[in-house]
Amino acid sequence: MGKDLQLLKEIKACTICQDLPLGPNPILQFSAKAKILVAGQAPGQITHHKDRPFDDASGDRLRQWLGVNRDTFYDPDKLAVVPMGFCYPGKGKSGDLAPKAICAQTWRKKILNVLPNIELTLVIGKYAMDWHLPERKEKNLTETVGNWQHYIEQDNPVLPLPHPSPRNNIWLKKNPWFEEELLKELQSKIAMVLEK
Numbered sequence: 787m788g789k790d791l792q793l794l795k796e797i798k799a800c801t802i803c804q805d806l807p808l809g810p811n812p813i814l815q816f817s818a819k820a821k822i823l824v825a826g827q828a829p830g831q832i833t834h835h836k837d838r839p840f841d842d843a844s845g846d847r848l849r850q851w852l853g854v855n856r857d858t859f860y861d862p863d864k865l866a867v868v869p870m871g872f873c874y875p876g877k878g879k880s881g882d883l884a885p886k887a888i889c890a891q892t893w894r895k896k897i898l899n900v901l902p903n904i905e906l907t908l909v910i911g912k913y914a915m916d917w918h919l920p921e922r923k924e925k926n927l928t929e930t931v932g933n934w935q936h937y938i939e940q941d942n943p944v945l946p947l948p949h950p951s952p953r954n955n956i957w958l959k960k961n962p963w964f965e966e967e968l969l970k971e972l973q974s975k976i977a978m979v980l981e982k
């Protein structure tokens with residue numbers, strides 16, 4: 787078994803967090819061959835029960851944004867789907883709670899170390915931005931996503947995205963450049979990386 791699969795097995799058996807409302811159930815996928823990293827927030831209740839990342843309305847929209855079908859999305863040799871917290875964290879007053887910080891502290895660097903072929907990282911939402919774009923100067927998520935051209939031109943291209951949740955429909959309406967400009971670039975970049 788390769789280092790990547792050994793690590794995945796270790797993570798799947800993780801029970802560090804004892805206060806998860808539905809108990810530990812790490813939901814992620816990766817292999818050392820993956821070329822695209824999807825860095826999201828944490829599984830929701832639906833994906834917790836389905837035991838598959840982004841197997842919900844948010845995932846349908848994300849796949850539409852990326853221009854990939856389910857077979858491609860769920861192929862760990864193509865896409866690594868590694869959220870900031872791997873287990874459903876529970877509900878707060880305004881939506882799901884933050885991902886467990888101990889999760890990224892424990893696992894994230896180890897995972898990134900076994901993913902040498904990543905050519906594009908999609909950074910979804912605030913928590914992933916805090917980790918993957920710690921030097922960013924923009925004040926908020928809208929400004930960070932609005933500055934996407936800066937991030938995609940780096941040596942290790944990164945693309946900040948809002949969460950694809952239906953909760954963000956108003957944000958999408960207010961920011962039409964996202965679908966008109968950013969998604970076109972994103973889809974051509976994804977196709978280029980996957981076809982190589």
Ligand code: SF4
Pocket residue numbers: 797800801802803810811812871872873886888889890892
């Ligand atoms: S959230 Fe992360 S650290 Fe906590 S139990 Fe799940 S896999 Fe382990």
